[in-house]
Amino acid sequence: MIKIAHISDTHITSGEAYKGYAYDLIANEINTLDYNLVIHTGDVTNDGLREEYERASYELKKIQKPLIVLPGNHDARNVGYELFQKYIGPLNGIYEWKDLVIIWTDSTIPDLNDGRIGGYKFRWLKEKLEEYSHKKFKIVASHHHLVPLPDTGRERNVLFNAGDVLELLLKHEVNLYLCGHKHVPNIYSVEGLVVANSGCTSCRKTRKGDVNSYNMIKIKDNGKISVTIKRVTEDIHKRDFTVKKQRIFIPRKKRLFRIIQISESNVSDRIYFREKVLKNAIKAINERYKPDLVVHCGDIVEVGIERYYKKAYALWEKIKGKKIIVPGHNDITYLGYELFREYFGEPEIIENENFTFIPIISAQYETPIGVVGRIGQKILREHLKKYEDTFRVIIMHHNITPIPKSREIGFLEDGGNVLKILTDEKANLVLTGHGGNSLGMKIEQTPIVNAGSISWELHRNPFGNSFNLIDIYEDMIAAFEIQATWGSRKLLGIWKIKTEMPWD
Ligand SMILES: [Fe+2]
Ligand SMILES: [Fe+2]
Known part of the structure; x- marks a missing residue:
């Protein structure tokens, strides 16, 4: 077994920010318990100053275990990244121990709080993941987070390219970030x-009002990983995980429901709007896929003007069967919100036997940044609770998980809290449609699927314009992406349904 103490954000300074007694308490505990290794994920100092680094190098020596230290945004302030290398160690590196490899990378940007693992660093990380692919346990460490966190206020400074990094780690079967x-x-x-x-x-x-803490990580030879949050009080929160190889499942039971998910049609008379592609896709949806429900995750028009809404509505009417649409940020520009209501109505909950489709509005006026808001969050939780006996599908415009190839400019401002509600209440499926690229991933028990753009040339999807096909079986969910022009398919994810469902 390997036992790692994961500490972070010590913010060592002569000023108020630093709590020396909390540090000593945790350093002492780490020394007395049987840890093999300690990893510090950055913000060692508060402002990257020389006096702070001098003190930090003294404080860090109190930990009498092998120690890996990463730079954080605070360490990079005032060209502190130069001092970091002088007083602490390399900004990027590799640590090998038995079956384990730890690869750490500097994610800081001088004088910004945001993070990025871009360019050469991204390539380096990719190369190292390939080089160490034979290792049974792979850990990647960086200062900035990858997935939005609850209770952090304005949840925006994840890595700029969090989507790319997340995709890279999943592809290389990394066990821990x-x-x-x-x-x-x-x-x-x-x-x-x-x-x-x-x-x-x-x-x-x-x-x-939380207290100081660190994480205890145990990696057992049998493939079990456990992470325990250890607060300086007695409050301990432990979770266990088993390292699993990715598997492909085949549904063994009946298909219950088929959803077609589209987004970012951006109907307009601009050259970037590919009307032919959209019409072709609508034809395929009607004749070939015959879904039970078509979900449009927003940005049906490029700007909110009557002429575009009229055109969009005429195209929307061509889609047969049941449909639901939520507005995106483009839809509500100018008089868009009024026009949206006029043409499509206020999005409403659809109840269909065992399924409930819950629209949530995340678009804001005149900004691509989304927000559900504190009231919206409350409504979301209430709906998830109210319909908990059914298969609950949440529909909204803004992506919650970071999307590959997109910089996180249009991220959901309160994504951390929204994700927490969705995973706490075990939402059965979440459909979003922002960022111009497709993605499917399961966080905790909740599969989250983002749609790329169906007919807008300015997308970020190497697969081209596309829409998603989601089949819900009694025992699993299968999500595919369909190329809007050629009809070719790509798997976005297959997830087993593990909870008790109304049809069981
Ligand atoms: Fe910090
Ligand atoms: Fe930080």
Whole structure:
């Protein structure tokens, strides 16, 4: 077994931010318990100053175990990344121990709080993951988080290219991603990857009145991983995970429901709107896929003007059967919200035997950034509870999980809280449609599927314009992406339904 102490955000300074006694308490505990290794995921200092680095190198010596230290955004302030290398160690590196490899990368951007593992660093990480692909346990560590966190206020400074990094880690079957930064301890399972955030070890700035903490990680030879949040009080929160190889399942039971998910039609008279592609896709949806429900995740028009709405509505009418649409940020520009209501009505909950489709509005006026808001969050939780005896599908415009190839400019402002509600209440499926690229992944028990653009040339999808086909079977959910012009298919995800369902 390998036992790792995961500390973070010590914020060592001569000023108020640093809580020396909390640090000493945790350092002492780490020394007395049988840890093999300690990893510090950054923000060692508060401002990257020389006096802070001098003190930090003294404080870090109190930990009498092998120690890996990463730079955080605070360490990079005032060109602190130069001092980091002088006083602490390399910004990027590799640590090997038996079956285990730890690859850590610098995710900081000088003088910004946001993070990025871009360019050469991304390539380096990819190369190293290939080089160490034979290792049984793979850990990647960076300062910034990958998945939005609850209770962190404005949830926006994840890595700019979080989607690309997440995709890379999943492809290379990385078992653990360790990070800090937001001062909130949190553990999520994302498909086969465990994403562990450490809280802050000795910084005064905890959230919601929480206390200082660190994470205890145990990696057992039998493939079990456990992560325990250890607060300086007695409050301990432990979770176990089993390392699983990715498998492909075949549905063995009846298909119950078929959804076609489309997004970002951006109907307009602009050259980027590919009307032919959209018409072709509508034909395929009607004649070939014959879904039980068509879900449009927003941005049906490129700007909210009457002429575009008229055109969009005429195309929408061509789609046969049941349909539901939520507005995107483009739809509500200018007089868009009024026009949206006029043409499509206010999005309403659809109840269909064992299924409930719940629309949630996330678009805001004149900005691509989304927000559900505190009232919206309350409504979301209430609906999920009210319909908990059915298969609940949440429909909204903004993506909650980071999307590959898209910089997280249009991320959901309160994505962390929304994701927490969805996973807490075990939403059965979440459909989103922002970012111009497709993605399917399961976080905790909840599959989340984002749609690329069906007919807008300015997308970020190497597969081209596309829409998603989602089949719900009694025992699993299968999501495919369909190329809008050629009809070719790509698997987005297959997820077993593990909870008791109304049809069981
Ligand atoms: Fe921090
Ligand atoms: Fe940070």
